[in-house]
Amino acid sequence: MKIKTEQIHFSEGLSLESGEKLDSFDLIIESYGELNESKSNAILLCHAFSGNHHAAGEDEELGIGWWDQIVGPNKAIDTEKYYVVCCNNLGGCAGSSGPTTINAATNKVFGKDFPLVTVDDWVNSQKMLMDKLDIPYWHLVAGGSLGGMQALQWSIAYPDNIKKAGIFAAAAKSSTQNIAMNEVARESIRKDKNFHNGDYYDHNVTPKNGIKTARMLGHITYLSEELMDSRFGRKFQDEASKVDQDVDFEVENYLQYKGEKFSEFFDANSYILMTKAMDGYDAGKDRNLEEAMENIKAELLIVGFYSDWLYPAERGKEIQIAGMNNNIKSSFVVFDGEHGHDSFLFHSTEYSNVIKKFIES
Numbered sequence: 280m281k282i283k284t285e286q287i288h289f290s291e292g293l294s295l296e297s298g299e300k301l302d303s304f305d306l307i308i309e310s311y312g313e314l315n316e317s318k319s320n321a322i323l324l325c326h327a328f329s330g331n332h333h334a335a336g337e338d339e340e341l342g343i344g345w346w347d348q349i350v351g352p353n354k355a356i357d358t359e360k361y362y363v364v365c366c367n368n369l370g371g372c373a374g375s376s377g378p379t380t381i382n383a384a385t386n387k388v389f390g391k392d393f394p395l396v397t398v399d400d401w402v403n404s405q406k407m408l409m410d411k412l413d414i415p416y417w418h419l420v421a422g423g424s425l426g427g428m429q430a431l432q433w434s435i436a437y438p439d440n441i442k443k444a445g446i447f448a449a450a451a452k453s454s455t456q457n458i459a460m461n462e463v464a465r466e467s468i469r470k471d472k473n474f475h476n477g478d479y480y481d482h483n484v485t486p487k488n489g490i491k492t493a494r495m496l497g498h499i500t501y502l503s504e505e506l507m508d509s510r511f512g513r514k515f516q517d518e519a520s521k522v523d524q525d526v527d528f529e530v531e532n533y534l535q536y537k538g539e540k541f542s543e544f545f546d547a548n549s550y551i552l553m554t555k556a557m558d559g560y561d562a563g564k565d566r567n568l569e570e571a572m573e574n575i576k577a578e579l580l581i582v583g584f585y586s587d588w589l590y591p592a593e594r595g596k597e598i599q600i601a602g603m604n605n606n607i608k609s610s611f612v613v614f615d616g617e618h619g620h621d622s623f624l625f626h627s628t629e630y631s632n633v634i635k636k637f638i639e640s
Contacts, residue, residue, distance in 0.1 A: 280351055280358050282336050283310045286374060287411060293369075293404055299394040303383065306408055307332050307374030308366040311350065312358040314414070321414045322356060322638075323405060324365040325422030325429035328553035329545060331373035334365040341373075348626035355631035356638065361418065369404055370396040370552040378548035379480075391477025391548055398425070398560040402432045409440065419638055420577075421445030423623030424590065425553070428560050431598065434577040435562060445634065447582040447623040450594035451562040451601075457589065460500050461554040464493035468547045477548055486547045491538035493550060498537050502619035506586040562598075569601040579609035580637040582623065582630070584616030610637065 285308060292302045309332045314321060324334050324346065333341040335350035335358070350356045356363060367375040370393060374380075378393045409417065420433040420441050427449025434444040453461075468474060471489030475482050502510070511530040522535045563571045581599050583592030592613045599611035612633050616622030622630075 280311055280336055281313070284308070284332070285310075287408065289404075289407055289411070291407075293400065293407070295394055295400050296397045297395045301369075301376065301394065304369060304376040304404070305374070305380070306366045306369070306376075306404060308364055308408065309333055309335075309344075310365075311335055311363040312361055314362040318413070318415055319418060320361045321409075321412075321417050322361045322363045322419045322421070323409070323417045323433075324350065324356075324363060325401075325405075325420065325426035325433075326365065326368065327422070327424035327426050328550075328557055329541070330426070331371060332365050332367040332375075333373070335363070346624060348624065349631065349634065355626070355634040356419075356421070357635070361638075364408075364412070366405065366408060368396075368401045368553075370549060370556070372546035372549040377546070378552065379546050388480050390480050393548065393552065395555060396552060397556050398428050398432050399436065401429055401556070402436050405429075405433070406437055406440065416440045416442060419443040419445060421447070421634075422449075423447040424449055424620065425557050425560075427623075428557070428562075431562055432560070434575045434579065435571055438574050438576040441577045443580070443637065444577045445580045445582070445637065446595065446598060448584055448587055448590055448595075448620055449598075450590045451568050451598050452560060453558050454594075457500075458558045460496060461558055464496050465551050465554060467492040467496070468550060471547075474547065477551075479547065485542075487542045490545060490547050490550060491542040494541040494545075495534040495538040498534055500589045501587075501621055503586045503588045506617075506619050568597065569604050572598075572601050572607065573605050575602070575605065575607050577607075578637075578640075579607060580633070581609060581611045582633070583611070583613045584619070584622040585613060586616040586618070586622060587620045589620040 290303050294300045330345045333344045334346045335344040352359045367373040370377045372379045382389045420430045422430050427446040430444040430446050468489035471486030473484040474486040514529045516529045516532040526532045581595040583595035602609040
């Protein structure tokens with residue numbers, strides 16, 4: 280599989296939904312496969328809040344791509360047939376402009392001063408990327424969770440530039456409970472002694488404990504109670520594989536391990552920005568969802584998972600009903616999902632076949 284990584288500069292800048300403006304910005308992208316002569320085989324992948332541009336294949340620094348089970352030669356999103364693009368969103372911490380990059384106006388990292396960004400801003404920057412790559416339209420825009428929100432917003436904002444949208448384990452807006460959980464996660468970061476009101480770069484420290492706690496809380500929301508019981512139950516952790524001697528149960532060990540690994544690479548200010556964008560998205564905005572979707576021309580594939588507590592399958596059904604009421608060609612499929620909310624990341628024969636058939640129909 281041919282993989283190309285590049286950083287693309289946008290000197291024209293971007294006016295943000297908040298009213299602020301980025302005078303210029305960079306997007307780091309990874310692409311797979313080749314654009315065909317008619318430019319009709321381009322696919323855009325949108326990552327979830329903790330993701331990045333590295334969706335497939337293996338990278339020395341970033342490891343295995345976050346959607347490697349779905350994207351690649353002869354996989355559900357086949358890089359032998361399609362030209363696939365994935366970018367790290369604005370505000371991220373993997374190379375695109377965000378809190379960890381240099382602010383040209385001050386010659387220092389943006390830090391907490393990087394402006395608030397939204398799903399709409401990401402989609403608008405991706406439209407600029409599409410134009411820069413000289414792609415007339417996306418054959419498919421797809422993603423899970425926060426990436427699925429972007430796929431939905433693409434179909435609403437740019438109906439003439441997208442043929443199909445894959446909306447997986449996502450919702451048209453976050454619930455009150457989602458927002459509450461994210462605020463507790465953000466507060467754990469803010470209360471870390473090393474956070475320094477977002478200026479931890481100046482102190483050469485990171486609020487590692489806060490990020491770890493935030494991620495642990497996040498992982499609880501990814502699994503339904505039923506799945507958590509079946510996966511861990513009240514089983515005790517084997518002494519030899521404990522990540523911490525204070526751990527007793529397997530579920531504790533799992534959360535400690537996941538939180539620790541995440542805290543080693545993800546930026547705290549980016550965490551706050553990304554979760555704020557997730558909380559703030561509402562496809563209906565000042566209208567209802569049905570009215571917001573009335574101009575969609577793309578065909579929609581909406582996938583939910585019964586084991587997903589964060590965005591239950593019912594949230595996908597709401598999108599499907601609004602689509603049906605607008606005579607939008609759409610399909611709604613629900614799988615059990617062995618990984619809770621994260622099930623959209625993992626291959627199963629049925630799930631991969633549904634995606635493949637949707638792309639090629």
